[in-house]
Structure formats: structure tokens, C-alpha cells
Amino acid sequence: MTNPSESHIGQVVVDEYLDLVERALIACGAPRSERTQVMQDLESQIAEMLAVEPQPLTEESVRAVIARLEPPAQFAATYVNGTNEKPRSELPARRWRTPSVSWAFVAAVSCWMIPIGALLILMSGNSGNDRGLLMLLLLMVVAGILFGPFALVRAVREVQSSALGASRRDMVMISAMIYCMVVPVLLLVFAISVAEEGALVALGVVAFIYFQYLFVRRVHGYITRVAPPREPSLPLTGGVCAPNGT
Amino acid sequence: MPNSVDIDQWTTQLRKGLGELCVLAAVERLGEAYGYQLVQFLAEHDGLQLTESTVYPLLARLAHEGCLSVISKPSPSGPPRRYYRLTSTGKKSLEAMLRSWQVVGGSIHRIVHPNGSKETRT
Numbered sequence: 001m002t003n004p005s006e007s008h009i010g011q012v013v014v015d016e017y018l019d020l021v022e023r024a025l026i027a028c029g030a031p032r033s034e035r036t037q038v039m040q041d042l043e044s045q046i047a048e049m050l051a052v053e054p055q056p057l058t059e060e061s062v063r064a065v066i067a068r069l070e071p072p073a074q075f076a077a078t079y080v081n082g083t084n085e086k087p088r089s090e091l092p093a094r095r096w097r098t099p100s101v102s103w104a105f106v107a108a109v110s111c112w113m114i115p116i117g118a119l120l121i122l123m124s125g126n127s128g129n130d131r132g133l134l135m136l137l138l139l140m141v142v143a144g145i146l147f148g149p150f151a152l153v154r155a156v157r158e159v160q161s162s163a164l165g166a167s168r169r170d171m172v173m174i175s176a177m178i179y180c181m182v183v184p185v186l187l188l189v190f191a192i193s194v195a196e197e198g199a200l201v202a203l204g205v206v207a208f209i210y211f212q213y214l215f216v217r218r219v220h221g222y223i224t225r226v227a228p229p230r231e232p233s234l235p236l237t238g239g240v241c242a243p244n245g246t
Numbered sequence: 247m248p249n250s251v252d253i254d255q256w257t258t259q260l261r262k263g264l265g266e267l268c269v270l271a272a273v274e275r276l277g278e279a280y281g282y283q284l285v286q287f288l289a290e291h292d293g294l295q296l297t298e299s300t301v302y303p304l305l306a307r308l309a310h311e312g313c314l315s316v317i318s319k320p321s322p323s324g325p326p327r328r329y330y331r332l333t334s335t336g337k338k339s340l341e342a343m344l345r346s347w348q349v350v351g352g353s354i355h356r357i358v359h360p361n362g363s364k365e366t367r368t
Binding site for chain 2: 033034
């Protein structure tokens with residue numbers, strides 16, 4: 001490079017190219033470990049190509065070297081069809097790894113069913129509605145309590161393993177919090193109503209609130225650990241491709 | 247008039263399955279080689295058309311599958327080079343691929359030249 005500014009511009013050109021290749025590989029579902037290796041090999045190649053260029057390097061010479069490399073989308077083509085010969089325009093339409101059933105939504109529905117059902121039961125009981133509706137609402141709450149953990153576990157795995165956005169993760173987190181807060185309350189109310197003994201209720205409630213706090217913190221910590229917040233995804237240039245794994 | 251076979255497409259399909267064989271064979275030939283060295287080596291052989299966009303993902307996958315071992319060594323030109331070497335698993339895979347290749351090639355040869363003639367059909 002002729003001067004620090006020129007050197008910086010040349011590095012920017014290289015970084016732009018490498019970023020585009022990495023984005024193309026991410027979009028195609030290339031595994032992270034393989035992606036890292038590809039990027040290291042490619043970066044090493046660019047360094048070697050630049051090393052044999054007349055020194056000092058200029059921005060133009062760096063651009064000329066980058067122009068000799070293949071378009072970033074070609075790297076993704078290997079993961080699509082095992083060869084680099086198909087141009088990007090001929091690649092299949094975008095097909096993310098997003099599962100057909102979104103467990104984040106299922107978990108949200110399951111968890112929200114519980115407080116909504118309980119509230120409706122309360123309103124229905126006060127207004128003296130028919131027994132059929134009451135049973136239906138009770139079924140809704142029980143279904144939410146039983147199915148909620150299963151849906152939450154699947155949702156957490158979904159967030160953990162796929163490139164879902166931050167909104168989905170937040171949805172799973174909120175659903176988990178609702179479940180953790182509402183279900184113990186309902187179970188406590190149920191236990192009190194069945195026992196019909198209120199002598200230790202006050203002490204029980206205090207202990208309950210403490211344990212519930214610990215429970216919520218533990219679940220929140222677990223989800224944060226296994227599915228940390230993601231940075232917003234970068235926009236892609238042009239159509240992308242489907243994972244295949246040659 | 248019937249459509250002729252799309253030779254380009256056919257060639258693409260043929261190469262598609264041969265990438266791993268070529269990369270493993272190239273690593274075996276060179277003993278130990280880094281990515282760009284393999285790309286340059288393969289580029290010297292006509293018809294393969296194995297460029298960096300094909301070779302690097304294949305190297306990464308073959309390393310992931312245990313067919314290649316990887317060692318990083320410092321490079322005079324910048325970032326460290328990653329040297330690939332064939333593992334015992336890789337050697338077995340390469341041998342199996344070459345056996346299949348020979349069987350297929352032999353069968354095609356016997357179909358095209360049923361009398362053992364080495365002449366090329368016109």
C-alpha cells in the first residue's frame with residue numbers, strides 16, 4: 001500500500017469480499033465450523049495473491065486481485081448442488097431452515113391459554129354460565145399446563161439451532177416467563193382449595209413467591225444461556241439458495 | 247428433430263460426484279498441502295474446473311468427516327496457512343472411490359469397446 005489510507009481502503013475491499021462470501025455461506029446453511037475453515041483458506045489465498053503483486057499495493061491492484069476471484073455466490077453453490085458451475089440466478093429460490101411448525105408460536109399459544117383460560121373460568125364462574133363452557137375452559141387450561149413445557153422445550157431448541165430472529169426468541173422467553181409465573185399460582189390455588197385448610201396459607205404464599213422468583217430466574221438464565229440474543233441479520237445481496245450439504 | 251444431450255449439463259453432473267475424489271487424490275499426491283496450493287494444483291489439470299469456491303468447501307467438509315487432518319502453520323504472506331493431510335479414514339475413502347471409479351470406467355469401456363479394441367468410435 002502506498003500510505004496508511006490506501007492500505008486501509010485495500011483492506012476494506014478484501015473485507016467486503018470476505019463478508020459477502022460468508023453471508024452467502026450462511027444463507028445456504030453451511031455449518032459454522034466448515035464456514036470458518038472456508039473463510040480462513042480464502043483469506044490465506046487472498047494474502048498469497050496480494051503478496052505476488054507489485055509492491056506497494058494500491059486500491060486498484062487489490063480490486064484487480066479480488067476481481068480474479070469467483071463471485072461470492074459461487075461458494076454457496078457448492079453447498080447447493082456440489083459444484084460451482086451454476087450461476088446464482090439459476091439457484092433454487094430461498095429456502096431457509098425454518099421448520100414448518102414454529103414451536104415458538106405453539107409455545108406462546110400454549111402458555112397464553114393458561115392465564116386466559118383461568119381468567120375466563122373466573123368470569124364464567126362469577127356470571128354463572130353453563131357447565132359445558134366451564135369444562136371447555138378448564139380443558140384449555142389443563143392442556144396449556146401439560147403441553148406448555150413440551151412446546152417450550154421444542155421452541156428453545158428451535159431458537160438455539162436455527163437462525164430465527166430476535167422477536168422469536170423474545171416470544172419464547174415471554175412464554176416461558178408466563179408459564180413459570182402463572183402455573184405455580186394456579187397449582188397453589190388448586191392445592192388450597194382442595195386442602196380447605198388455610199392455617200399455613202400466609203407462610204406458604206411467602207415461601208411460594210420466593211421459590212417462584214428462583215424458578216423464573218433459573219428458567220430465564222437457562223434460555224439466555226442456550227439461546228443468547230442474536231444480532232440483527234444482515235441484508236443479503238440477491239437471491240440465495242437452499243442447504244444441501246453436497 | 248430430437249434434442250441432443252446437453253453436454254454441459256452432463257459434464258457438470260459428472261464433475262459433481264468427482265470433486266471429493268479429485269481433492270483427496272490431490273492431497274495424497276502432494277502429501278501435505280494448503281488450500282491455495284491445492285487449488286493451483288487442480289487448476290493445472292484440464293477439465294476438472296475445480297476452483298476455490300468448490301475446493302475450500304470440500305476441504306472443510308472432508309476435514310469435518312475425518313478424511314483430512316488440518317495443521318496451521320505460519321505463512322510469510324499473511325494469515326497462517328492451513329495444511330491438509332490425508333488421514334487413514336481419508337486413505338480408505340480414496341481407495342474405495344478409486345475402486346468404484348475403475349469399476350465404472352471399466353464397464354463403460356467394455357460397453358463401448360466390446361471386442362477389447364482401444365479405438366475410439368467415430
